[in-house]
Amino acid sequence: MDKFLSIPNKTEFFSEIIINKSRFLGFAKHVETQTEAEDFLDNLKKKYPDSTHICYAYKLTNSAKMSDDGEPSGTAGRPILSVIEQKNLCNIIVAVVRYFGGIKLGTGGLMRAYVNVAVDVLDKTKIVSWEKCVQVSIR
Secondary structure, eight states: OEEEEEOOTTOEEEEEEEETTEEEEEEEEEOSSHHHHHHHHHHHHHHOTTOSEEEEEEEOSSOEEEEOTTSSTTSSHHHHHHHHHHTTBOSEEEEEEEEOOSOOOHHHHHHHHHHHHHHHHHHTSOOEEEEEOOOOOOO
């Protein structure tokens, strides 16, 4: 059995940061599949339809995906994924909902903002060790 780090199942974690009048809402959730991650994102889009951006990154045991959702390339999804990887987490999605506040942050400011929100929401979680199990049936 392989062990990996993640966050508790069936619990959603939340964080909010205001930076230069822009409101950033951070979310973290344990996910097992790409479908679960996409369902979580669909729910965020329905809950926050008036948001400017919903950027995210998720990492599963065998894949990873990220999105800048209209932010300048490399300023949101990649920084969020780097936080996930630095904490050695797996089977997790971190999404950040942004409401633009009228002040441009620049590429460096955006990257720092998305990193800060990802770190903040993950600091509010409990990191747990999971075991990857495989069920086999032999006849």
